[in-house]
Amino acid sequence: MNPHKVRYYGEMRDNNFEEMMxxxxxxxxxVDIVNNGVIIPELGDTVTPSFDEKPGIQAISTTSRELxxxxxxxxxATRDYEYRGLGTxxxxxxxxLHTGIVTEIIRKTHNSDDFIAFLKKLDSSYPGDKNMGIILDNLKVHTSGKTREYLLTVQNRFEFVFTLKHGSWLNIVEMLLSKLARTMLRGIMVKKH
Structure with missing residues (x-):
């Protein structure tokens, strides 16, 4: 088989594709209407975060100095081809989506505890009376038992708007993460302390 001759397609597997889109x-x-001042929300500023994860970022360090x-x-600058892997x-x-402010956390893992830690950071970043409509994908950790338990402690704070399966292209933060991966994270070296 010639791998370069294989073509891929995306099959629509979600019966609610049109509705979710x-x-x-x-x-x-x-967001566009609010940002352009056409309407002013009743409770003041609206918070609409677009969220995603970028797992598997390789942390590496050089084995010799960069020239x-x-x-x-x-x-x-010139680097030796050898490197030390420091994990991911x-x-x-x-x-x-209203202010362009990015909220982030870096974790060694990628699980419900990490997602809850992110939600807590997001929660502490905005006044408590603001409801946040978060656009995110259907990753299991977003709906896990632990996540649902946490959401019960902050009722009416977060409203999840899920993108559809194979619809990550609908999540605006994907462009930010793609840009980061192609520019800032590509070829980055870290120093081990």
Missing amino acids: ATVLHVYRE PPVPGKHPS LSLLAAID
Whole structure:
């Protein structure tokens, strides 16, 4: 088989695809209306975070020093091909669609406890009377028993708007995480202390 000749497709597996897509797009339309001053929400500023995780970020360090650019010889910094793996990390992040403010946490794992820790950080970042309509995907940790237990302790604080299966392209934070991966995280080295 020639792998370069294989073509892939996305099969629509969600019976509520159209309805869920319309719900997410409706939230984006509301954000646009609020951001452009067409309507002013009754309770003041609206909080609409778009959330996702970027798992598997490889933390690596060099085995030898990086060489600086040399005019006429090496136009950029030069690194040895060898590196030390320091494990992987997960970035959990949300961008407030009204202000552009990013809330983030870095974790070694990627589970319900990490998601709850993120929700707690998000909760402490905004006044307590604000309801947050979070756009996120259907990852199991977002609806786990632990997550549901935590949500009972902060009733009416978070409202989840789920993107559909194979619909991550509907989540605006995906663009931010993609940009981070292609620019800032690509080739980054960390120093082990």
